[in-house]
Amino acid sequence: MNMGGPDMAPQRSARPGPVLEVSDLQTHFFSFGGTRVVKAVDRVSFTLHEGETLGLVGESGSGKTTTCLSIVGLLPRAARIVGGSVVFEGEDLTRKSQRELRRIRGRRIAMILQDPMASLNPLFTIFRQVAEPAFFHQQLRGRSLRERVQHLLRAVRIPSPEWRMREYPHQMSGGMRQRIVGAIALAGGPSLVIADEPTTNLDVTIQAQYLDLLKDIQRETGVALIFVTHNLGIVAKMCDKVAVMYAGKLIERGPVRELFDDPKHPYTRALLGAVPKLGSKEPLYSIPGQPPNLANLPAGCSFHPRCPEAVPRCVSEEPGDFHLGDGTVARCWLVEGKNEAGAHRGRTRS
Amino acid sequence: MPQFIIRRVLYSLVTLCILSATIFLVVRFTGDPVALMAEASARPEDLDRIRQQWGLDRSWPVQYVTFMQNAFKGELGKSFNYRLPVSELYFQRLPNSLTLGLAATLISLLIGVPAGIISAVKVNSWWDNVAKGVALLGLSIPGFWLGLVLILVFSVWLRWLPTSGAGDWRHVVMPALALGWYFAASMLRLTRSSMLEVLGSEYIKLARLKGLPDVVVIAMHAFKNALIPVFTLAGVNMVVMVNAAVIIEVIFAWPGIGRLLYEGIFQRDFPLVQGVVIMAGFMIVGINLVVDILYAFIDPRIRLTR
Ligand SMILES: Nc1ncnc2c1ncn2[C@@H]1O[C@H](COP(=O)(O)OP(=O)(O)OP(=O)(O)O)[C@@H](O)[C@H]1O
Ligand code: SF4
Ligand SMILES: [Mg+2]
Numbered sequence: 001m002n003m004g005g006p007d008m009a010p011q012r013s014a015r016p017g018p019v020l021e022v023s024d025l026q027t028h029f030f031s032f033g034g035t036r037v038v039k040a041v042d043r044v045s046f047t048l049h050e051g052e053t054l055g056l057v058g059e060s061g062s063g064k065t066t067t068c069l070s071i072v073g074l075l076p077r078a079a080r081i082v083g084g085s086v087v088f089e090g091e092d093l094t095r096k097s098q099r100e101l102r103r104i105r106g107r108r109i110a111m112i113l114q115d116p117m118a119s120l121n122p123l124f125t126i127f128r129q130v131a132e133p134a135f136f137h138q139q140l141r142g143r144s145l146r147e148r149v150q151h152l153l154r155a156v157r158i159p160s161p162e163w164r165m166r167e168y169p170h171q172m173s174g175g176m177r178q179r180i181v182g183a184i185a186l187a188g189g190p191s192l193v194i195a196d197e198p199t200t201n202l203d204v205t206i207q208a209q210y211l212d213l214l215k216d217i218q219r220e221t222g223v224a225l226i227f228v229t230h231n232l233g234i235v236a237k238m239c240d241k242v243a244v245m246y247a248g249k250l251i252e253r254g255p256v257r258e259l260f261d262d263p264k265h266p267y268t269r270a271l272l273g274a275v276p277k278l279g280s281k282e283p284l285y286s287i288p289g290q291p292p293n294l295a296n297l298p299a300g301c302s303f304h305p306r307c308p309e310a311v312p313r314c315v316s317e318e319p320g321d322f323h324l325g326d327g328t329v330a331r332c333w334l335v336e337g338k339n340e341a342g343a344h345r346g347r348t349r350s
Numbered sequence: 351m352p353q354f355i356i357r358r359v360l361y362s363l364v365t366l367c368i369l370s371a372t373i374f375l376v377v378r379f380t381g382d383p384v385a386l387m388a389e390a391s392a393r394p395e396d397l398d399r400i401r402q403q404w405g406l407d408r409s410w411p412v413q414y415v416t417f418m419q420n421a422f423k424g425e426l427g428k429s430f431n432y433r434l435p436v437s438e439l440y441f442q443r444l445p446n447s448l449t450l451g452l453a454a455t456l457i458s459l460l461i462g463v464p465a466g467i468i469s470a471v472k473v474n475s476w477w478d479n480v481a482k483g484v485a486l487l488g489l490s491i492p493g494f495w496l497g498l499v500l501i502l503v504f505s506v507w508l509r510w511l512p513t514s515g516a517g518d519w520r521h522v523v524m525p526a527l528a529l530g531w532y533f534a535a536s537m538l539r540l541t542r543s544s545m546l547e548v549l550g551s552e553y554i555k556l557a558r559l560k561g562l563p564d565v566v567v568i569a570m571h572a573f574k575n576a577l578i579p580v581f582t583l584a585g586v587n588m589v590v591m592v593n594a595a596v597i598i599e600v601i602f603a604w605p606g607i608g609r610l611l612y613e614g615i616f617q618r619d620f621p622l623v624q625g626v627v628i629m630a631g632f633m634i635v636g637i638n639l640v641v642d643i644l645y646a647f648i649d650p651r652i653r654l655t656r
Contacts, residue, residue: 041511067607074555074558074559077473094561101560101561103561104561105559105561106559106560106561107559107561108564110559111559112554113552113556113559114550114552118551118552119552119553119555119556119557120553121553121556121557121571121575122553122575122649122650123575123648123649123650124571132557132560132562133560133561136560136561136562136566137561138561168650168651168654170651171652181556182556184556184560187560188560188561219624239520251626270428339357
């Protein structure tokens, strides 16, 4: 597939560091005048390099979407980042104003929302919606704008884009709408694309095609991807790294191979015990016990009421990140001292 | 599209028939008009003669059918009181009522829509709370009370505006304000809730994710979608303001349809009341068609299907 020339590629600086480095990110929801606090994202850290794909997995309500929205700085009104940093291409986004963030969103970072079917404005043409990022960020007008849009639509395999772009969302199939949302994400030439569970509403073949398309585009442009999903089959197929969330915390992260071959955290092990097929619409795993209530988490390790391997200290002491020799990081007392990579001994601060 | 219009017209006809039958019955339950038409000294035979003259001696079904037959020919009957064709009376008053209704609609839109948008965008801010309070006041302060206060302030104390009657623009200001006020409150509430719903949608999130300026997100992406229910309400409100601004027209002695209706009800002027109500029904049907066409203009889902 021809992605067509240098204008599609992100304008990446030659900086060597990671594209994205999230450290100790904490995002809380405040309700009832601040009396009720939900720690939707609790000291989450991970890094992502150019061309890499991170799979972010976890049960419903574990904080995946909130993590993504914290990165782009578009949290709901009730939520606030209360700690940590999001360093994107060397700049800490948590310190930027909305005005500065607007210049980054849609241009250097794009996000594909959880429901691609509802993400297009029903009253505007496809052309207009795909053109907006280039119109506002790159000041493209007239013919060059039209060519740019056709080009983007071709890149996501929309047939005859010249006339398709004059149509409206309701005239498109679900798969097409999803690819158009993909084209919008690519419109600014981003170096990071966050895709929040983009496949759940579509049937298996379309889902697989879409994933292939994203991979192709990544190969062409070197864009870094964060892929949020419930589906570990997709992670195995798509991702280089995995991060597993439980109750707002990243309880284990690492390279896909290492994590799938030798999961360290009991929760990850439980997840892997029940992998659904690619395309399954099941909310996957049924792990014994109640999913946690984020407004009222148990003391110690949040997973302890459901953990088959809990030890006494799990009830009262919360484990921190333990960095292990094979590149994985796990937040569980069981791995303490096991093949730990020296300096990083984790213990809960706060 | 033509099929859709035919269906709409048929529905409208059914609605108008139900409306006409209802108003036909309702006026007849208000009492006997003949007593008011005759002089106090009239004998029973005189009353019978009047009854016969106006066709009121016939059974209700017969009266209704005659009325409808005439209505289809565009004749709404003769007013008992004025002894003139109802349609003539109606169209005489219509320009005044349209002036007042349009001015009041404009006021309600100019106040209600921007305030509703700001309220939704800054939800739960002090502005939103003030706007919610004002909307509540608007819905609970009766228009006649506001009218009287306006007269007191602007005519009696400041002597800026005439108290009543119709003439130039100065006569319109106070009745339009008093009338538009109530409707501004309902426009505010509807705009606010409609905007809130749209602002929470996924496509607005995506518009924000594109890094678009807030003005573009709110004024173009959100407002266009929030507009549709606002249009409907504005259309219906306008018909009500044109045809049934009874209290305001009475207070400001505005020679409009509302006052005609008021007189008609008090005089038991059946043809007049029936005529005004049916004309209002027609206007609602017409406005709804206009609003539908506007929808099709705004919304490609309507324009390109059906
Ligand atoms: N508006 C809100 N007010 C209070 N708490 C909220 C709000 N929105 C989300 N939360 C809390 O934040 C937590 C994380 O939500 P989030 O949407 O990030 O989960 P998720 O992992 O994306 O789930 P899903 O897989 O269902 O999309 C939820 O458990 C919920 O309790
Ligand atoms: S810390 Fe304890 S309770 Fe938590 S996962 Fe590890 S063993 Fe289980
Ligand atoms: Mg989510």
